[in-house]
Amino acid sequence: MSADKTSTGGREAGQRSGAFDVRIVIGVLLGIYGIVLVVTGLVDTSEAELAKSDGMNINLWAGAGMVVAALVFIVWARLRPLLIPVDYARDEPESGPPTH
C-alpha cells in the first residue's frame, strides 16, 4: 500500500523517521557515555578511586558494556529500519517476539 505513494516521498519519510528513530538516539547517547567512561577508566586508575569501587574498575567495565549496548541499538536500527506507514491500516511487521 505504501507503494501507492511516490517512492521519493516514502523514502524521505523513512529517512526522517531514521533521524528520530529512538534506537539511534539511545545508541548515540549510550555510545558517548561508554567512550567517556572507558577513557576515564583507563586514565584515572588512582588507588583511591579503585579502592572506592572495591578494586573493580567499574568505569572501564560499565563503559565497555554501554559501548556494546550502543552498537546493538545502532546495528538493530540499521538492519530493521523504521518506516512510517503511509496507510494506518497497514501495520509494520514487528521485530519478532519481545526480547528481555
Add this chain to the structure above:
Amino acid sequence: MLAAAAADSSLRLDASGVDYALIALYFVFVLGIGYMARRAISNSLDFFLSGRSLPAWITGIAFISANLGAIEIMGMSANGAQYGMPTVHYFWVGAIPAMLFLGVVMMPFYYGSKVRSVPEFMLRRFGPPAHLVNAISFAVAQILIAGINLFLLATIVNVMLGWPIPVSVVVAAVIVLSYITLGGLSAAIYNEVLQFFVIVAALLPLTLLALHRVGGWQGLSERISDPEQMTAWPGNELAGFDSSILSVIGIVFGLGFVLSFGYWTTNFVEVQRAMASKSMNASRRTPIIGAFPKMFVPFIVIIPGMIAAVIVPELRQGKADGTADYNNALLYLINDLLPTGMLGVAITGLLASFMAGMAANVSAFNTVFSYDIWQDYIVKDRPDGYYLGVGRIMTVVATVGAIGTAFIASQYSNLMDYLQQLFSFFNAPLFATFILGMFWKRMTPTAGWVGLVAGTATAVTVAFLSEDAFGSFSVGVLPLSGQGVSFVGAGAAFVVDILVSYFVTLATRPKPESQLVGLVYSLTPKESFHDPRDDRESWYQRPTLLAGIALAMVIVLNFMFG
C-alpha cells in the same frame, strides 16, 4: 569515606567536571529532541506517526517508564533498605497481575468503547457530578505526587551542592518550570524510552558493584540480621501485621488487588500510553510487554537498597536504633561506591526521572484543570487560546503548589508509606466505581459520585484512626502502622464504595440503556472488540499467550525468592 563519615552533614556527592559533562550531555539530548519536535511543525505529524508505528516493545517500555520515576527508584530502594525482599510484592504482586489484567480484560473494552481517558469515561457513564469529583481528586493527587518528585529532586541538588533543602526545593521548582517551558514534554515518549535506558545504565553497574562488595547474594544473606528480609513472603513487617495469614491477605487483597488494580487500570498516564497504540492487539500488548522488564526492575532498585542498609554506616547505625532516613539509601550507596564517571551517569539517571516525573504530574494537572474543570464548569465557551492561557498560569500554580506539598513529603521517613497512602485515598475508590459501573448497567449517576466521595472519605478516616499515617494527627485507635494502613484503607475504601454505590443505586434512577452502549460490558457488542488490522498477526503476538508467559515467569520468581 573517612572524610565523609567525619563531616556532620554526612551525605555529599562529590561530582567533578566529567560528571557534570555527562549530566549536561543528557539534557542537550532531551532539549534537542524537544527542539526538533517543535521546530519541524510540518514534520510533527511524521514525528508522531512514527511514534505510533513503533514496535510494541517501545510502547511497552514507555508504559513502564512513565511509572519508573523518582518515586519508584528512590521509594523502592528505601523500602528495600527498610523491609528487604518483601518489597518485591510491589512488582510481582502489586504490578504484574494488574498490568496483565489491563491488557487481557480491560484494554479491549477501553479501546473498543473509544473512551480516551478516565475522566471521559466518568463523564459519559455517570454524567457531570462524578466527572467533577474525579477531576478534582485527580488534580489534587497530581499536586501531591508532584511534591514528592520535587522533594527528591531537591534532595539531589542538596547533596550535590550542599544548599539547604528549602532553597533546593525552590531552585528545583524553577529548573522544572524551565524544563517544561523549553519543550521537554513535546517528545514525551522518546524521552521516556531514553530515560529508561539511562536508568538501567546507571543502576545495573551499581547493583553488580554493590553485590561484589558484599560478597554476592550469599554474603548479603549473612549480613542481614533478620532472615525474614531475605524472603518475599509472608512480609509481616511490610504489611505491619503480626499474623502471617493476615499479612498475606493484606498483601494479596489490599496491595495486589485494590491498590494495584486501582492504580494500573485507571491511571490516566499509563492507560493513555496503551490507548495511543495502532490497533486493538497492539494496545493490549503494550502493558503485557511492559510486564517483562517490569518484573526485573526490583533487582536493580531493591537489592541496592538492601545492600545500602548493611554497608552504609549511617544506615546500619540508623537501622539498629530505628532512626534511619531510608529515602537516601540509594544516594548513600552511589556516594560510597561510584567513582567519577559512573557517578555522573547515576546522577543523570536520577535527575532525568525526577524531572520527567514532576513534569508529567504538572502537565496532567494542567490538562485536567484547564479542560475538565475550568472549561466544563467555571468559564465556558471561550476561544481555545483562552484555555491555553489558563493552562500556562496553571503550570506556575501547580509548581508553587508542589513546593508546598514537597514539605509534606519531607515529613515521611519512608516515602512509599506516603505514596501508598495517597493511592488508597484516590485510586482504590476510583477502581471500585469504575469496575462496578463497567459491569453493572443499573448503577446510577448519583451512585457514581456518592460512591467515590464515600470511598475516599473512608480511606482518609482509616489513615486518621491509624497510629502514624498522618504523623501526630493520627489518633491511634486502630493498631495499624506502616504500609498496612494503606492496604487496609484501600480495602475499606473499595468495600464502602461498592456498598454505598449499591444502596444509592437502589434509591435513584438509572440512565436509559441506550446511553450506555459501549460503556457497560453487557450492552457492548462483542464484535466491537475485534480489530481487522490484527488479522495478519503471528501466533506469538497474541496478547493472551504473552500474558500467560509473563504470569508463569512471575510465579517462578515468587518461588525462587519466596
